[in-house]
Amino acid sequence: MDMNEFNKQIIDEFRANGGKVGGQFEGAPMILVHHRGAKSGTERVTPLVYQADDDSWVIFASKAGAPTNPAWYHNLKANPQTTIEVGTETIDVTAVEAEGAERDRLFQAQKAAMPQFAEYEANTDRTIPVLVLRHR
Secondary structure (H helix, E strand, O other), rough: OOHHHHHHHHHHHHHHHHOOHHHOOOOOOEEEEEEEEEOOOOOEEEEEEEEEEOOOEEEOOOOOOOOOOOOOHHHHHHHHEEEEEEOOOEEEEEEEEEHHHHHHHHHHHHHOOOOHHHHHHHHHOOOOOEEEEEOO
8 A cells, every 4th residue: 555545544534533543543643734735736635643732733754764854844844824634623724843942842752752753763864853833
């Protein structure tokens, strides 16, 4: 199964179950992030694990420790005004990249909550970008 088909199954399950998914993501906080292709302009939706931080949602461009950032990261940098689906709600947000001490605090919290993020970090030479999705 390719990644698009895998993501489509997660998206369908998320929407059918009020924002909950099972399998390898059982119990993990998931959101659907809408984003527009930086070059193509194509609308896309990507299911991602997130971390709540005050009244924002934090996402991590880990790509499971791959050497390059995921396409959705580039799309959100190019088009930061977007929407997310959290549970049964759709919310307008702006994506802002966390930097310095804020980025480190958020990534440390994610590693504590989900230790596989420490593995992703160990598997790549890049600093994994952290994006904060804020209400707009």
